[in-house]
Amino acid sequence: MIESQGSAVTVRGKNRLRNGRYREIWPAVFLLPAIFMLGVVFVFPLISVVKFSFYAGRVGDLAPVGFANYYNLLHDSVFLIAIKNNLKLLITAPVSVALALTISLILYEGVKGWRTYRIIVFIPYIIPGTVVGLSFSYLLQQSGILNTVLNRLHLSKLALDWLGNGALSIYSVGGLLIWSQLGFSVIALTAALLSLPQEVNEAAIVDGASKWQKQRYVIIPQLKNTIQFLFVLQIINALAWVFPYVFTLTRGGPGNSSMVMDLFIWQYGFSLGSVGYASAAAVYLLGLSGIFIYLYSRIRRNQEEL
Amino acid sequence: MKRLRELGLLQQGFLVVISISSIYPVWFILQTAMKTNQEYMLRPLNLPQGLRLENIKEVFNSFPVLHWAFNSLLVCIFSVGFCTVIALFASYSIVFGGWKSTRAMLNSNIALMVIPPVTLVIPMFSLMVDLHLMNTLPSVIFFYTGLFLPFSIFLLSNFMKSVPRELIEAAKIDGLSAISTLWRIVVPLSSAAIFTLILVNAIYAWNELLIAMVFLQQQNSRTLMSGLVLFQGRFSTNIPLVMAGALISIIPPLLMYIFGQRFFIKGMLSGIGK
Numbered sequence A: 001m002i003e004s005q006g007s008a009v010t011v012r013g014k015n016r017l018r019n020g021r022y023r024e025i026w027p028a029v030f031l032l033p034a035i036f037m038l039g040v041v042f043v044f045p046l047i048s049v050v051k052f053s054f055y056a057g058r059v060g061d062l063a064p065v066g067f068a069n070y071y072n073l074l075h076d077s078v079f080l081i082a083i084k085n086n087l088k089l090l091i092t093a094p095v096s097v098a099l100a101l102t103i104s105l106i107l108y109e110g111v112k113g114w115r116t117y118r119i120i121v122f123i124p125y126i127i128p129g130t131v132v133g134l135s136f137s138y139l140l141q142q143s144g145i146l147n148t149v150l151n152r153l154h155l156s157k158l159a160l161d162w163l164g165n166g167a168l169s170i171y172s173v174g175g176l177l178i179w180s181q182l183g184f185s186v187i188a189l190t191a192a193l194l195s196l197p198q199e200v201n202e203a204a205i206v207d208g209a210s211k212w213q214k215q216r217y218v219i220i221p222q223l224k225n226t227i228q229f230l231f232v233l234q235i236i237n238a239l240a241w242v243f244p245y246v247f248t249l250t251r252g253g254p255g256n257s258s259m260v261m262d263l264f265i266w267q268y269g270f271s272l273g274s275v276g277y278a279s280a281a282a283v284y285l286l287g288l289s290g291i292f293i294y295l296y297s298r299i300r301r302n303q304e305e306l
Numbered sequence B: 001m002k003r004l005r006e007l008g009l010l011q012q013g014f015l016v017v018i019s020i021s022s023i024y025p026v027w028f029i030l031q032t033a034m035k036t037n038q039e040y041m042l043r044p045l046n047l048p049q050g051l052r053l054e055n056i057k058e059v060f061n062s063f064p065v066l067h068w069a070f071n072s073l074l075v076c077i078f079s080v081g082f083c084t085v086i087a088l089f090a091s092y093s094i095v096f097g098g099w100k101s102t103r104a105m106l107n108s109n110i111a112l113m114v115i116p117p118v119t120l121v122i123p124m125f126s127l128m129v130d131l132h133l134m135n136t137l138p139s140v141i142f143f144y145t146g147l148f149l150p151f152s153i154f155l156l157s158n159f160m161k162s163v164p165r166e167l168i169e170a171a172k173i174d175g176l177s178a179i180s181t182l183w184r185i186v187v188p189l190s191s192a193a194i195f196t197l198i199l200v201n202a203i204y205a206w207n208e209l210l211i212a213m214v215f216l217q218q219q220n221s222r223t224l225m226s227g228l229v230l231f232q233g234r235f236s237t238n239i240p241l242v243m244a245g246a247l248i249s250i251i252p253p254l255l256m257y258i259f260g261q262r263f264f265i266k267g268m269l270s271g272i273g274k
Helices: A002-020 A026-052 A068-074 A077-089 A092-108 A114-126 A129-139 A145-152 A169-194 A198-206 A211-222 A224-240 A243-249 A261-271 A275-305 B002-033 B037-042 B054-062 B065-096 B102-113 B118-130 B137-160 B165-173 B178-189 B191-207 B210-215 B224-234 B239-271
Strands: A055-058 A061-064
Touching: A026 A275, A026 B065, A026 B118, A026 B137, A026 B178, A055 A275, A068 A077, A068 A275, A077 A169, A077 A224, A077 A261, A077 A275, A092 A114, A092 A169, A092 A211, A092 A224, A092 B002, A114 A169, A114 B002, A114 B239, A129 A145, A129 A169, A129 A243, A129 B002, A129 B224, A129 B239, A169 A224, A169 A243, A169 B002, A198 A211, A211 A224, A224 A261, A224 A275, A243 A261, A243 B224, A261 A275, A261 B118, A261 B210, A275 B118, B002 B239, B037 B239, B054 B065, B054 B239, B065 B102, B065 B137, B065 B178, B065 B191, B065 B224, B065 B239, B102 B137, B118 B137, B118 B210, B137 B191, B137 B210, B165 B178, B178 B191, B191 B224, B191 B239, B210 B224, B224 B239
Parallel strands: none
Antiparallel strands: A055 A061
């Protein structure tokens, strides 16, 4: 009933505006600066990165090579490591969302000092990735703070070579990613929790649901949208926003064991000057994130339907 | 009853562990920045022997840190300022402009939010070379302004949807122009969202590394972040100096957070939580 009233009002409002649109030019004028900026910063580069990907050589001296860059990349062991590493980093999405959910549910119960905890947990999100990488590069060194502490606690077995061991280094990067993004998820989840209608909770308690049942069957389903949103956000971070962490923590090493796609693209594009090769890698990255853009739009559609 | 108390203790313990691991790295930066190199080597975990600012001084003497900080500040102010104004106009037009395709506009805007910036850097680089803007702050300001737009439009238009349409209609009937409706009615109503947006974007602009590193390669054109990575090479054997640099660079975003913290969370509620 309320809904139909609301839509009647908007339809009327729209009609009135639509009639006036022939006279009014402000909507177009207001949109123009944004369209210009988005055109120059997104549309133009997206078109030209595809164009570049079919060329080889340096800027100003480019020769067309067809699909050679794409083909060579698939046989480039470093690039394959980079893709694999980005995919490995996807593990951070479920881990960090689950951790954030646990924290938020505890905070939601009104634990003593929950506001303070929430403020503290958000702090890492404010720290620049560059600084996070720099300081953790000292904390995680073989003789660094973490291992010193572990040794003193007689947990020497856990004192691994976090950065120097090629099998571990990418997971250390993943740990940093979780550390620095966790606070954002906690804030978003507690915000969603606080906006839940209280009646449902009370009804569940009246019906005799235990605390766990209440969380599992009443609270968590209502957080579905926020959880999906955070999950996709983490996936995007893991795919394409790791540059500052990796650059300062391991610089892709040891060997190329912690190479990731954005570092790879930067290296070929700006350190080695193979613009075409880097562009083709960028197109692969776009394709990969395209899959997730599609997923995200599906999720959004579901959200709007709900 | 006893089990409940145990659970409560467990929960508190868990939160304390999470809090310590959230803060410790910041504490590590702070205390290491006060130590001499020898002190750090011998007793990395202990408290520094007093408030020692020599490292900070040495950092200022070795690199044009003040200049970089000023650059970062300019980049922040201009990119965030331009972006906020452009996004306000665009969101107002999308929400109240009577477009038939509002939804399609918002969806394509969301698609832009997930495009990895690194894929845009190479073409932008050749554009900036052509425009002779390399190693100038406008190159980065321009890039950031565009880069922040999709998120800003997303947040603001989400917020503006909750502004009652009747209010806009009434303003129109009273003869208020679109620009003064935006300025006098919509902006004051959206101030919490705008404030959050400014904070989030300013922190992003201050913290960004990749683009700053690519476009600002001359010593005096750097921002604090793209300068800070030089410390790693120069002071590779003197960790306290690197941490002194790190300390200088995190003070502004931390201060912004501490003072804007209430708005931060409130704005997050309105923009993302729903």
